[in-house]
Amino acid sequence: MAFFTNKDISELNHIYKINMVNSLSGYKSANLIGTKSNEGKENVAVFSSVIHLGSNPPILGFIVRPTTVPRDTYKNIKETGYYTINHIAESFIKNAHHTSAKYNSEISEFDMTELIATYLDDFKAPFISQSPIKIAMKYIEEYHIKANNVIMIVGEIQSVTIEEGLLQEDGFIDLSKGNIAAINGLDGYTIPSLKTRQGYQRPKNQ
Amino acid sequence: MAFFTNKDISELNHIYKINMVNSLSGYKSANLIGTKSNEGKENVAVFSSVIHLGSNPPILGFIVRPTTVPRDTYKNIKETGYYTINHIAESFIKNAHHTSAKYNSEISEFDMTELIATYLDDFKAPFISQSPIKIAMKYIEEYHIKANNVIMIVGEIQSVTIEEGLLQEDGFIDLSKGNIAAINGLDGYTIPSLKTRQGYQRPKNQ
Numbered sequence: 001m002a003f004f005t006n007k008d009i010s011e012l013n014h015i016y017k018i019n020m021v022n023s024l025s026g027y028k029s030a031n032l033i034g035t036k037s038n039e040g041k042e043n044v045a046v047f048s049s050v051i052h053l054g055s056n057p058p059i060l061g062f063i064v065r066p067t068t069v070p071r072d073t074y075k076n077i078k079e080t081g082y083y084t085i086n087h088i089a090e091s092f093i094k095n096a097h098h099t100s101a102k103y104n105s106e107i108s109e110f111d112m113t114e115l116i117a118t119y120l121d122d123f124k125a126p127f128i129s130q131s132p133i134k135i136a137m138k139y140i141e142e143y144h145i146k147a148n149n150v151i152m153i154v155g156e157i158q159s160v161t162i163e164e165g166l167l168q169e170d171g172f173i174d175l176s177k178g179n180i181a182a183i184n185g186l187d188g189y190t191i192p193s194l195k196t197r198q199g200y201q202r203p204k205n206q
Numbered sequence: 207m208a209f210f211t212n213k214d215i216s217e218l219n220h221i222y223k224i225n226m227v228n229s230l231s232g233y234k235s236a237n238l239i240g241t242k243s244n245e246g247k248e249n250v251a252v253f254s255s256v257i258h259l260g261s262n263p264p265i266l267g268f269i270v271r272p273t274t275v276p277r278d279t280y281k282n283i284k285e286t287g288y289y290t291i292n293h294i295a296e297s298f299i300k301n302a303h304h305t306s307a308k309y310n311s312e313i314s315e316f317d318m319t320e321l322i323a324t325y326l327d328d329f330k331a332p333f334i335s336q337s338p339i340k341i342a343m344k345y346i347e348e349y350h351i352k353a354n355n356v357i358m359i360v361g362e363i364q365s366v367t368i369e370e371g372l373l374q375e376d377g378f379i380d381l382s383k384g385n386i387a388a389i390n391g392l393d394g395y396t397i398p399s400l401k402t403r404q405g406y407q408r409p410k411n412q
Contacts (some may be wrong), residue, residue: 008397016377023379027388029232054354148260171222173229182233190398
């Protein structure tokens with residue numbers, strides 16, 4: 001058994017600390033966020049912080065760290081108001097993860113990987129052609145999280161394109177049918193298989 | 207291929223809509239949050255919205271919907287300032303998911319399931335004995351997300367207890383070594399196996 005206090009964690013070396021704390025929330029979503037600047041420069045970057053905020057209206061959030069390094073994703077979203085969220089599948093994990101390399105703004109990650117930009121229905125931001133779930137997003141608002149100096153971007157789903165075979169009769173999307181990845185820590189990838197659906201729970205007799 | 211616009215989604219029936227939109231963020235973390243009221247009543251509830259906000263200091267966030275139904279978790283955290291985050295493993299998925307049933311505040315979910323409350327190091331909130339990763343948390347701040355009328359709770363890690371065999375030499379915690387679950391949608395559970403670690407990415411020569 002391993003035990004760490006807050007003070008122990010603060011004294012860990014940088015790499016050990018970020019590996020550990022990034023694993024502590026549990027499995028994370030694996031998405032590529034696509035944007036385009038007003039000047040037409042495309043950008044794509046891997047994010048593991050996309051979360052569901054609500055279904056009615058359909059709202060997703062994600063976290064950016066705009067204050068530490070240049071973040072084209074954030075800049076482009078603020079400029080244009082639009083972005084895409086694309087699920088990462090097994091066949092392009094390596095290319096997806098490589099978008100975390102710190103390229104200059106002039107370089108498009110689409111040119112440095114085998115990821116293919118595609119446009120659907122005149123939406124302004126690029127989708128990732130290979131992705132089994134492609135979501136068009138509109139920026140709504142943002143929150144500056146003071147405790148860590150990060151920003152939560154909140155956006156509304158404008159449209160969803162889901163590959164054949166994933167969507168079930170009751171609306172459930174079986175992510176494992178699309179070989180969609182989950183992220184463990186900073187750089188661990190898994191391709192889960194659906195094990196069980198537990199259904200809606202009602203109180204037992206007391 | 208399935209395609210839905212924002213308007214299509216708004217017109218879906220309630221169950222179909224929440225099943226679908228809850229699947230759209232990708233895989234989610236699977237955690238039990240343990241709290242205790244000032245009166246000493248223990249509570250435990252399943253959450254799939256815990257996210258990493260930063261490592262230095264070590265900060266996690268999660269989402270509560272306090273305005274729609276009574277939420278003992280939120281009330282207890284506001285009363286006491288403390289809570290625990292406990293990873294859900296394969297052996298207690300059924301019991302963990304059952305904590306989503308809407309019991310009255312007087313009922314402790316520990317009494318209605320096989321989950322066992324345990325206390326470590328005089329920490330005020332209960333941990334889940336069966337959980338391979340137990341995190342003691344202190345409330346820091348909260349943000350009201352207007353777009354969906356939900357609240358993000360932000361807390362700092364006070365201590366972490368990790369079962370033998372999960373923690374790797376570089377600080378990475380291999381969640382699959384603890385048979386830890388990921389959640390798909392509202393009620394789908396998977397037990398992923400680690401497939402690959404991609405490592406830190408540097409730009410390619412251009």
